[in-house]
Amino acid sequence: MAWEAExxxxxxxxxxxxxxxxxSSPPPGAMTYRYTTDLAAVRAVVYRYARQAGLPExxxxxxxxxxxxxxxxxxxxxKSPGALxxxxxxxxxxxxxxxxxxxxxxxxxxxxxxxxxxxxHGLWIVNQVCDEVEMRSDExxxxxxxxxxxxx
Numbered sequence: 001m002a003w004e005a006e007x008x009x010x011x012x013x014x015x016x017x018x019x020x021x022x023x024s025s026p027p028p029g030a031m032t033y034r035y036t037t038d039l040a041a042v043r044a045v046v047y048r049y050a051r052q053a054g055l056p057e058x059x060x061x062x063x064x065x066x067x068x069x070x071x072x073x074x075x076x077x078x079k080s081p082g083a084l085x086x087x088x089x090x091x092x093x094x095x096x097x098x099x100x101x102x103x104x105x106x107x108x109x110x111x112x113x114x115x116x117x118x119x120x121h122g123l124w125i126v127n128q129v130c131d132e133v134e135m136r137s138d139e140x141x142x143x144x145x146x147x148x149x150x151x152x
Contacts, residue, residue, distance in 0.1 A: 023136055023143060026096060030087040035071060042071045042084060046095060053088035054150050062129040066146050067095045069122035074099040078142070088150065092131070095146045103137040 031049065035042050046067045050060035067084070074082035078101030085096040108123050127133050132147035 023096075023134060023145060026085045026094075027087050030085045030096075033084045033086075034081055035074075035084065036081050037075055039068055039071055039075065043068050045084065046086065049086045049088070050093060050148075053093040055093060055148060056151065059148060063093070063095065063146065063148050066126040066129050067097065069126050070097045070144050070146070073122060074101065077101050080141075090150065092147050092149050096143060097146075098141060098143045100141040101137075102139065103135065103142050108135070 031045075033042065033045050043064050046064050047060055050063045051057075055063060071082055071084065074080070074097065078099040080100035082097055082099040085098075087094055126144075126146065130146045131149045132145075134143075134145040134147075136143045
């Protein structure tokens with residue numbers, strides 16, 4: 001099992017680099033939560049929706065970790081409020097985090113950072129635990145969508 005975890009952490013990146021055109025609009029009825037600094041509330045909301053959607057406990061914890069990492073980047077780097085949207089259907093749950101910050105590296109999170117690196121670990125972990133990660137960033141801000149497949 002340890003070998004599998006190590007392989008997952010050093011394997012090829014998941015998701016896609018930034019770009020690829022605009023993201024589709026969230027569906028009507030997507031839950032919206034605005035935050036500034038209270039990441040405990042963000043984690044609680046994500047956990048509740050993940051379990052409600054049908055994610056097993058370990059995957060719900062993974063999604064909470066991923067959203068928390070991205071939301072912490074909003075607090076740390078964007079210096080603007082963040083907006084979390086969550087929706088799900090029978091196939092997947094999606095968490096979208098949006099803020100006014102800009103990510104200039106289109107491959108952020110897609111390269112494993114060295115152990116000595118001062119940053120870059122959070123987005124890399126996000127790409128490892130989510131089934132798909134979409135990132136768009138320009139002068140207007142950054143939107144990151146985290147997808148997790150639901151069990152059949």
